[in-house]
Amino acid sequence: MNPxxxxxxxxIVLIAPPALKADRLAQALQGGDVASLILPQGDMDxxxxxxxxxxxxxxxxxxxxxxxxxxxxxxxxxxxxxxIHIEGSRPxxxxxxxxxxxxxxxxxxxxxxxxxxxDLGEERPDYMFFGRFGFDTTPEPHKxxxxxxxxxxxxxxxxxxxxxxxxxxxxxxxxxxxxxFVGLSAAVFADGVDPHVAVARANALLDxxxxxxxx
Numbered sequence: 001m002n003p004x005x006x007x008x009x010x011x012i013v014l015i016a017p018p019a020l021k022a023d024r025l026a027q028a029l030q031g032g033d034v035a036s037l038i039l040p041q042g043d044m045d046x047x048x049x050x051x052x053x054x055x056x057x058x059x060x061x062x063x064x065x066x067x068x069x070x071x072x073x074x075x076x077x078x079x080x081x082x083x084i085h086i087e088g089s090r091p092x093x094x095x096x097x098x099x100x101x102x103x104x105x106x107x108x109x110x111x112x113x114x115x116x117x118x119d120l121g122e123e124r125p126d127y128m129f130f131g132r133f134g135f136d137t138t139p140e141p142h143k144x145x146x147x148x149x150x151x152x153x154x155x156x157x158x159x160x161x162x163x164x165x166x167x168x169x170x171x172x173x174x175x176x177x178x179x180x181f182v183g184l185s186a187a188v189f190a191d192g193v194d195p196h197v198a199v200a201r202a203n204a205l206l207d208x209x210x211x212x213x214x215x
Contacts, residue, residue: 006033006035007033007203007206007207008212008213009175009206009207009210009211009212009213010171010174010175010179010180010181010182010206010210010211011033011034011035011180011181011182011206012033012034012035012171012181012182012184012199012202012203012206013034013035013036013037013038013161013181013182013183013184014028014034014036014037014038014065014183014184014185014188014189014199015037015038015040015133015163015183015184015185016037016038016039016040016052016056016185016189017134017185017186017189017190018040018042018043018044019044019052020039020052020056020189022055022056022059024189024195025037025056025059025060025195026059027194027195027196028188028189028195028196028198028199029059029060029063029065029199030063030196030199031195031196031197031198031199031200031202031203032199032200032202032203033203034060034063034064034065034199035065035066035181036060036065036066036067036068036082036083036181037056037057037060037065037066037067037068038068038070038085038129038133038183039052039053039056039057039067039068039069039070039081040070040071040085040133040134041069041070041071041072041075042133042134046072046075049071049072049075050075050078050079053067053069053075053079053081054079057069057079057080057081061082066082066083066105067079067081067082067083068081068082068083068084068085068105068107069081069083069084069085070084070085070087070133071085073096073099073100076104077103081104082104082105083104083105083106083107083126084096084100084104084105084106084107085107085108085109085129086106086107086108086125087108087109087110088110090119090120090122090123093106093108093120093123093125094123097123097124097125101126105126105127106125106126107125107126107127107128107129107161108120108123108125108127108128108129109128109129109130109131109161110129110132111128111130111148112144114148114151117130117148117152121156121158124158125158126158126159127158127159127160127161127180127181128152128156128158128159128160128161129160129161129163129183130144130145130148130149130152130160130161130162130163130179131145131161131162131163131183132163133185134185135163136163136164136165136166136183136184136185136186136187137166137186138165138166139165139166139167139169139170140165140167140170140173141162141163141164141165141170141173141174142163142165145162145163145174146162146173146174146177148162149162149174149177149178149179150176150177150178150179152179153177153178153179153180154178159179159180159181160179160180160181161179161180161181161182161183162174162177162179162181162182162183163182163183163185164182164183164184164187165186165187166186166187166190167187168184168187168188168198168201168202168205169205170187171184171187171202171205171206171210172205172206172209172210175206175209175210175211176209176210176211178211180213182202182206184198184199184202187202188202
């Protein structure tokens with residue numbers, strides 16, 4: 001349920017937990033604006049991951065959200081994803097950009113220092129992700145992710161995603177970095193959480209508190 005005109009502030013990127021069910025994703029996407037969905041492969045084998053992606057990618061795309069595969073570029077192609085997320089060495093990222101960037105977006109992340117971020121940024125990925133999949137285990141975002149996101153957003157033109165915590169209110173701190181996107185996973189998809197309510201609440205908080213971007 002994305003608006004025709006995206007909001008002029010930090011937007012939500014959903015990050016799927018392992019074995020995310022289609023109905024849970026559908027509920028989240030009905031909660032309001034979502035820019036994209038990242039599907040990490042994690043420990044899933046190729047067949048299981050592709051089966052999950054085949055169900056979730058179309059759901060995201062039908063809701064107006066870009067679907068990004070974190071892991072296998074072959075699976076990204078098979079399921080007609082909008083992007084691929086590459087974490088690894090600079091040569092790995094450079095190779096993916098050379099092969100794929102005319103077909104889909106190529107993003108990266110997994111960095112822990114400014115130097116590492118700048119090194120990968122030299123390849124001009126489509127976005128930089130500050131955080132680690134599955135490590136949003138505290139209510140607040142990791143301080144390092146906030147610091148890197150604020151520095152990057154001020155200095156670098158490449159958009160960035162800052163991973164929030166497992167409390168939906170943590171979107172405020174992530175947005176205050178100036179990042180273009182806030183990553184949400186456990187705050188939306190943890191057991192006992194209503195994904196629709198969580199995404200709606202996150203959008204309301206961003207509407208109320210997130211900095212506005214210049215046109």
